[in-house]
Amino acid sequence: LGNGHFSWLYRQLLPDFSLSPNLDVAKSEVLSKIAHWGKPLQQLVEMTPSERILEAPICDRPPLDTWSNGRVTLLGDAAHPMAPALGQE
Numbered sequence: 001l002g003n004g005h006f007s008w009l010y011r012q013l014l015p016d017f018s019l020s021p022n023l024d025v026a027k028s029e030v031l032s033k034i035a036h037w038g039k040p041l042q043q044l045v046e047m048t049p050s051e052r053i054l055e056a057p058i059c060d061r062p063p064l065d066t067w068s069n070g071r072v073t074l075l076g077d078a079a080h081p082m083a084p085a086l087g088q089e
Contacts, residue, residue: 008044010034017057023050
């Protein structure tokens, strides 16, 4: 990001959309998920203070079978919602 700041993102779709009970648990869960990804990435997460980790559930749905019913037609994300990407957040 510049000026000594950086950003990292870890995303995982969970069926229950639950949040961790606290920030330390959120960090610990990320570390457990990336345990096999290599030491440099683990160190990056370890150096990140828990209070700087933002956790938000991703709510996704399968696309609808039909986009129209009578005189109503859904358009865009209303018809095919998708999990947010960096360009959409």
